[in-house]
Amino acid sequence: MRQIIFDTETTGLDPAQGHRIVEIGCVEIVNRTVTGRNMHVYLNPDRDSDPEALAVHGLTTEFLSDKPRFEEIADELMEFMRDAEIIIHNAAFDTKFVNAEMARLGKPAMVEYCGKITDSLMEARQRRPGKRNSLDALCDFYGISNAHRTLHGALLDAQLLGEVWLAMTRGQDALLIEVEDDGTGAQAGAEVMGRFDASGLPVIVAAAEELAEHQEYLLVLDKSVGGACVWRTYDPLPPAGEAAPAG
Incomplete structure (x- = not known):
């Protein structure tokens, strides 16, 4: 089973307003093992980033000015993702940007190249309903250090998400579900998930x-x-x- 953890940084929030991708990070996982094979590129968007976006990723117009444009790496990117399951946190955001870039080149949407696209944010919400499920919150919950994450970066975020994904999907490793204090002194959710049968x-x-x-x-x-x-x-x-x- 081959999976690609995928993340982007962009000049703003909406490609319909002319915003572009400035960074792509991909981390390969095969049979639940991080292989060390990554794809990481900075891209020249031919425009400035919005101040809010620049505050998030710190990639200045000057820094990006000599980087390749999306059309120069599009085929390599699609080949790297080919037939794999693509795992993205808040997949709707990243896929709309990639699809907009592909449409500019007259190429099919991202999903046509990969096996399927899985939204890790939706998966986290199903497993942790009513909780904060940002990447930082999930790192805290699963004990994954993100102390070195002062700015968002596509490759760093993909690496952190890869660790979160493996931790989140490794299966139940305790007999009790998560316990929370409801403020009354009673612990909600402490019931046993099922009796253990040792006969086998x-x-x-x-x-x-x-x-x-x-x-x-x-x-x-x-x-x-x-x-x-x-x-x-x-x-x-x-x-x-x-x-x-x-x-």
């Missing part, structure tokens, strides 16, 4: 040599406490040299 677990019986070593260790404990160690309360086996009671 394999039973591995200790070998005679292992049992003998265990008894020798208990004798050492007995000697150190000057009597029977507390383990004897739970240990069904008699001390070494004694016969087990008939039963």
